[in-house]
Amino acid sequence: MSSEPTSDLASYPSPNLAVDLVLITICDGALRVLMMERQEEPFAGRWVLPGGFVHPREMLDDTARRVLGAKTGLADLPVEQLYSFSSPERDPRGWVVSVAYLALVPSDRLLAAIGEGRGLRLVEIAVGSGSAGRVAPLGITADGEPVEPGFDHREIVTVAVERLQGKLDWSMVAFGFLPEEFTLFELQRVHELILGRGVNKPHFRKKMLDRTFPDGRGLGPTGRFSRGGRHRPAELYRLEAAVS
Amino acid sequence: MSSEPTSDLASYPSPNLAVDLVLITICDGALRVLMMERQEEPFAGRWVLPGGFVHPREMLDDTARRVLGAKTGLADLPVEQLYSFSSPERDPRGWVVSVAYLALVPSDRLLAAIGEGRGLRLVEIAVGSGSAGRVAPLGITADGEPVEPGFDHREIVTVAVERLQGKLDWSMVAFGFLPEEFTLFELQRVHELILGRGVNKPHFRKKMLDRTFPDGRGLGPTGRFSRGGRHRPAELYRLEAAVS
DNA sequence: GCAATAGTGTCTTTCAGACACTATATC
DNA sequence: GATATAGTGTCTGAAAGACACTATTGC
Numbered sequence: 083m084s085s086e087p088t089s090d091l092a093s094y095p096s097p098n099l100a101v102d103l104v105l106i107t108i109c110d111g112a113l114r115v116l117m118m119e120r121q122e123e124p125f126a127g128r129w130v131l132p133g134g135f136v137h138p139r140e141m142l143d144d145t146a147r148r149v150l151g152a153k154t155g156l157a158d159l160p161v162e163q164l165y166s167f168s169s170p171e172r173d174p175r176g177w178v179v180s181v182a183y184l185a186l187v188p189s190d191r192l193l194a195a196i197g198e199g200r201g202l203r204l205v206e207i208a209v210g211s212g213s214a215g216r217v218a219p220l221g222i223t224a225d226g227e228p229v230e231p232g233f234d235h236r237e238i239v240t241v242a243v244e245r246l247q248g249k250l251d252w253s254m255v256a257f258g259f260l261p262e263e264f265t266l267f268e269l270q271r272v273h274e275l276i277l278g279r280g281v282n283k284p285h286f287r288k289k290m291l292d293r294t295f296p297d298g299r300g301l302g303p304t305g306r307f308s309r310g311g312r313h314r315p316a317e318l319y320r321l322e323a324a325v326s
Numbered sequence: 327m328s329s330e331p332t333s334d335l336a337s338y339p340s341p342n343l344a345v346d347l348v349l350i351t352i353c354d355g356a357l358r359v360l361m362m363e364r365q366e367e368p369f370a371g372r373w374v375l376p377g378g379f380v381h382p383r384e385m386l387d388d389t390a391r392r393v394l395g396a397k398t399g400l401a402d403l404p405v406e407q408l409y410s411f412s413s414p415e416r417d418p419r420g421w422v423v424s425v426a427y428l429a430l431v432p433s434d435r436l437l438a439a440i441g442e443g444r445g446l447r448l449v450e451i452a453v454g455s456g457s458a459g460r461v462a463p464l465g466i467t468a469d470g471e472p473v474e475p476g477f478d479h480r481e482i483v484t485v486a487v488e489r490l491q492g493k494l495d496w497s498m499v500a501f502g503f504l505p506e507e508f509t510l511f512e513l514q515r516v517h518e519l520i521l522g523r524g525v526n527k528p529h530f531r532k533k534m535l536d537r538t539f540p541d542g543r544g545l546g547p548t549g550r551f552s553r554g555g556r557h558r559p560a561e562l563y564r565l566e567a568a569v570s
Numbered sequence: 571g572c573a574a575t576a577g578t579g580t581c582t583t584t585c586a587g588a589c590a591c592t593a594t595a596t597c
Numbered sequence: 598g599a600t601a602t603a604g605t606g607t608c609t610g611a612a613a614g615a616c617a618c619t620a621t622t623g624c
Contacts, residue, residue: 095382096340139414170383313602314594557575558621
């Protein structure tokens with residue numbers, strides 16, 4: 083806009099505008115994304131991301147939160163805009179541009195929220211150990227079987243994982259997957275699953291414990307311990323105001 | 327899309343979809359963005375980014391390239407999608423969603439391309455030395471006078487500079503501002519202007535000369551020198567296939 | 571010679587990872 | 598005691614930056 087000498091917006095053809103939601107969690111030792119088995123054509127029977135059309139004069143962030151609430155009831159989660167997809171062939175029904183949004187949620191909250199779910203499913207994402215590059219070769223599987231999502235949703239999930247990888251070391255995204263209290267090893271597992279490779283344990287622990295995160299908080303011990311494994315209990319940590 | 331049980335896309339209201347272009351260059355020792363003085367209401371007389379509406383079934387990347395070619399003739403530059411803006415008040419004429427795109431160009435090419443320009447102007451962006459945070463407090467000035475761009479274009483330029491800062495150390499964005507051959511100090515100035523702070527000279531030179539960039543190339547000396555200053559000439563470097 | 575920028579050598583601090591070790595739970 | 602994970606100490610090499618120094622041009 084802003085350049086063509088007209089004020090008659092109605093004279094310009096306009097696409098349908100939708101939002102697709104990449105809701106990512108970690109459970110059963112894997113990175114997973116919420117998908118649903120599509121009932122209608124096109125792509126009936128394929129796994130697709132939850133989504134919906136933008137309402138008139140609705141902010142895209144609000145659309146994403148609305149879709150999130152409608153599908154999971156988790157209306158309070160932060161959402162982040164990822165990218166806009168506009169391939170003319172992406173939807174056989176017509177000209178549909180979709181803005182993808184990313185949201186993270188701890189698995190316990192998500193499992194409670196979707197409950198029985200109406201065709202909702204946490205599909206596994208295997209992040210390849212992409213040696214040195216920044217791209218993430220993804221294996222998307224349900225019940226161990228590779229699946230090919232409908233529309234351009236494989237590409238959207240790939241962009242989401244790349245965003246997670248890029249933000250992992252300077253932002254607080256890892257905590258989006260964890261409950262209030264967690265062990266340092268659980269935090270390490272989050273990093274390893276997102277990066278698709280192992281990280282150095284002593285260094286990881288020192289770095290995390292010394293660090294002040296962007297919101298000014300840091301990790302602090304709770305004095306409580308995670309029991310239940312057949313091994314020494316791990317201390318639980320939480321984000322708290324930095325002592326400095 | 328992809329979730330509501332209908333195939334009648336026409337029943338959904340749809341916004342006008344536009345692309346706004348953030349074309350950034352470095353000249354006269356400052357980071358600058360191409361803006362134009364808007365002739366029509368709304369925001370007549372204010373500086374705005376070049377932009378245009380998306381054509382039916384056109385990929386957004388193609389729209390960005392088309393607008394770039396129409397305004398500057400530089401149709402071959404790479405463009406990168408930045409973010410989609412959807413505030414309901416952003417355009418008083420109606421519901422217009424805009425996808426912002428970023429493009430970088432060496433100042434010599436840009437100055438030759440816009441020539442006399444029809445109200446085109448390279449507006450200065452002063453990146454504040456934002457201490458530690460990731461945000462960039464921007465001063466946007468024309469002839470040294472602060473200006474307030476029309477629409478939400480100040481916000482769009484801010485997002486563009488943040489993207490540049492985030493990509494600076496792992497991508498090749500800095501070379502987008504430079505001609506084929508350049509001195510290491512010119513490369514350093516590009517980094518300093520984008521970051522809004524000085525960088526360590528010996529370390530910067532060593533790092534750049536040792537480095538292999540994402541396309542596999544590295545910096546190599548040309549044997550030619552930049553003459554003309556009242557000081558020792560600086561050697562010209564260029565990107566070339568890495569020796570390894 | 572002087573001013574100004576080009577370009578380098580060295581030292582210190584911090585970061586990242588390898589490796590090895592001790593600790594403590596369940597079985 | 599066996600095993601599995603929790604958690605720590607130390608060493609090495611790389612990365613980042615501070616600082617000081619030499620080099621070469623125009624004037």
